[in-house]
Amino acid sequence: MINFEELAQAMGDLDEDTMLKLLDQVTAEGKEAADQAMAACQKGMDTVGELFEQGEYFVGDLIYAGELMTQAAGILKDALAAGESTESTGTKVILCTVKNDLHDIGKNIVKAMMEANGFEVIDLGIDTAPETIVEAVKTHQIKILLLSGVLTLAIDSMKETVDALKAAGLEDVKVLIGGAPVSENARNVTGADEWAQSPQKTIQVCKAWANL
Ligand code: B12
The missing domain is CATH 3.40.50.280 (Cobalamin-binding domain)
Known part of the structure; x- marks a missing residue:
């Protein structure tokens, strides 16, 4: 059972090791878990934003948060798109x-x-x-x-x-x-x-x- 609260917390804490460990479990679970993981990561980014507003995090932390979020999105990308019709729309x-x-x-x-x-x-x-x-x-x-x-x-x-x-x-x-x-x-x-x-x-x- 994946702990999405822990994932949100890890993102907010900028804890890369825990994030990677939890995302590894998510990719084995499929699309629904990937959707929930993405929501948890965004929740973590909201925490980063709040800590930045409160003066506890600085621009360097925002930059690092951005790198973590990019990494997370890259890991989740395929699972998020699973089941979509990839046939070209020509548009x-x-x-x-x-x-x-x-x-x-x-x-x-x-x-x-x-x-x-x-x-x-x-x-x-x-x-x-x-x-x-x-x-x-x-x-x-x-x-x-x-x-x-x-x-x-x-x-x-x-x-x-x-x-x-x-x-x-x-x-x-x-x-x-x-x-x-x-x-x-x-x-x-x-x-x-x-x-x-x-x-x-x-x-x-x-x-x-x-x-x-
Ligand atoms: C990481 C980050 C950065 C990184 C961004 C790295 C990158 N490559 O993008 C860097 C370090 C560059 C950065 C810089 C700054 N940031 Co910034 N940043 C963040 C942070 C922590 C996370 C953003 C993020 O990636 N979220 C996760 C993604 C997935 O969410 P998202 O971008 O919102 O996208 C989702 C939706 O919005 C939507 N979406 C987005 N685009 C589109 C497009 C379409 C077509 C659709 C349909 C949907 C859609 O879909 C996504 C998935 O659901 C946010 C806090 C937060 N709560 O988000 C602050 C935040 C956005 N930043 C903020 C600020 C103030 C700044 C700076 C001014 C800080 C400074 N003093 O220098 C600079 C501004 C630089 C600039 N000119 O843009 C404020 C913005 C306040 C405001 N309301 O204007 C926030 C909210 C933090 C805060 N609470 O104070 N930041």
């Missing part, structure tokens, strides 16, 4: 973290899940300026754009990106915003078409947009 999407935001772990999880569901994902990386996104949308003739952001500030960059698309005459491109600060209110403010917190909802919405 290309662009995904990136918006300007002024360097967080990419959530984005990378969404990318892996989209690819596991047969989408071709063009990943523009982090801190992506609206002009870069508009250029890429034109070059690759994209109809679906996924914007990731974890900082509250990211909402401003998402709005700038939607405005830049409209200014370039690309109103027909569907935009989904995702990440911790995103909500229905943020969707309204930014002018995006949809919002999501989970890769699962993103896949559903993208399939509907692509008429799959």
Whole structure:
């Protein structure tokens, strides 16, 4: 029986050895355990964030937490995607973290899940300026754009990106915003078409947009 509380605690404590030991058990258990493990890891990251706000952890700890979380996501990736239909949908999407935001772990999880569901994902990386996104949308003739952001500030960059698309005459491109600060209110403010917190909802919405 996997102790997910212990996993959340290990992530919060930045205890790599315990994390690796528990994740090793998870991968032997399959998808449901992987979903629960991912939730536990995120809970651990919330603890890291709280300790950072309280001044107990510093930026170096955030960097290390990011490395641990990346490692965990890499270990869980295949188990999380187990059972998905990997047959190509023939649909290309662009995904990136918006300007002024360097967080990419959530984005990378969404990318892996989209690819596991047969989408071709063009990943523009982090801190992506609206002009870069508009250029890429034109070059690759994209109809679906996924914007990731974890900082509250990211909402401003998402709005700038939607405005830049409209200014370039690309109103027909569907935009989904995702990440911790995103909500229905943020969707309204930014002018995006949809919002999501989970890769699962993103896949559903993208399939509907692509008429799959
Ligand atoms: C690791 C980390 C970092 C690492 C990131 C490394 C990396 N490669 O990403 C580094 C060290 C770079 C970092 C830097 C900073 N960070 Co930081 N960081 C974190 C931490 C601890 C974990 C983030 C994480 O990876 N979580 C796990 C992943 C899986 O969760 P996620 O990113 O939220 O993604 C999930 C969802 O949001 C969603 N999602 C994400 N993207 C998308 C996209 C789509 C399309 C969809 C559908 C869903 C989706 O799906 C994912 C899976 O469920 C968080 C605390 C927290 N509670 O998350 C703080 C946190 C995000 N950071 C914070 C801060 C303040 C900073 C700094 C300003 C610190 C500083 N003083 O320098 C800088 C900012 C740098 C910048 N300009 O971006 C604050 C943000 C506060 C705010 N509301 O704006 C937080 C919340 C910590 C805190 N409580 O204070 N950070």
